[in-house]
């Protein structure tokens with residue numbers, strides 16, 4: 001089964017290719033650069049926007065999109081659906097992470113609960129389907145390790161002492177929001193053949 005991935009995030013592309021064990025082709029390899037305006041009000045809405053935008057251009061295909069992010073209740077749920085541009089449009093992972101660290105430091109927070117959300121949308125000739133996955137843990141006011149991507153170096157998953165930046169990638173593959181949402185997405189994909 002060939003799946004077109006409606007993402008240009010290299011960290012996600014790597015994780016989704018490894019987790020799905022299918023032929024997963026990033027849309028840019030087929031369509032080149034396309035600007036998709038993610039103006040949804042939820043992760044699910046944004047994932048559907050991305051999946052539909054690519055499916056319209058490649059009808060009769062199976063398109064998978066992921067919209068995800070990290071939420072910190074002590075900061076009113078920030079950055080949430082704005083995780084990719086927390087430090088401004090086009091911000092790098094490092095800039096976004098540094099902004100979240102400085103927000104914690106401003107409130108003298110060294111460690112506080114946080115969770116990642118992943119919404120997966122699958123657009124196909126049989127319709128559009130969505131799944132979700134969450135991963136709870138804590139964020140700390142420093143970055144530790146260089147594995148994973150985005151905010152991983154400041155996130156300690158529930159039941160662990162180390163950050164996702166320090167832990168082996170196999171751990172994230174088992175427990176992450178994306179792994180959970182993709183396990184459900186696989187059930188949908190299996191019914192597409």
Ligand SMILES: O=c1[nH]c(=O)c2ncn([C@@H]3O[C@H](COP(=O)(O)OP(=O)(O)OP(=O)(O)O)[C@@H](O)[C@H]3O)c2[nH]1
Pocket residue numbers: 006007008009012038066067068069070083084093096116148149150151152153176178
């Ligand atoms: O440390 C992290 N570990 C993760 O597992 C993870 N998953 C999402 N994120 C953050 O949330 C943004 C997603 O935003 P997002 O879903 O709009 O993706 P994106 O804009 O980067 O690419 P695209 O898929 O939209 O093309 C990303 O940039 C990351 O900052 C993560 N950070």
Ligand SMILES: [Mg+2]
Pocket residue numbers: 038084
């Ligand atoms: Mg995005």
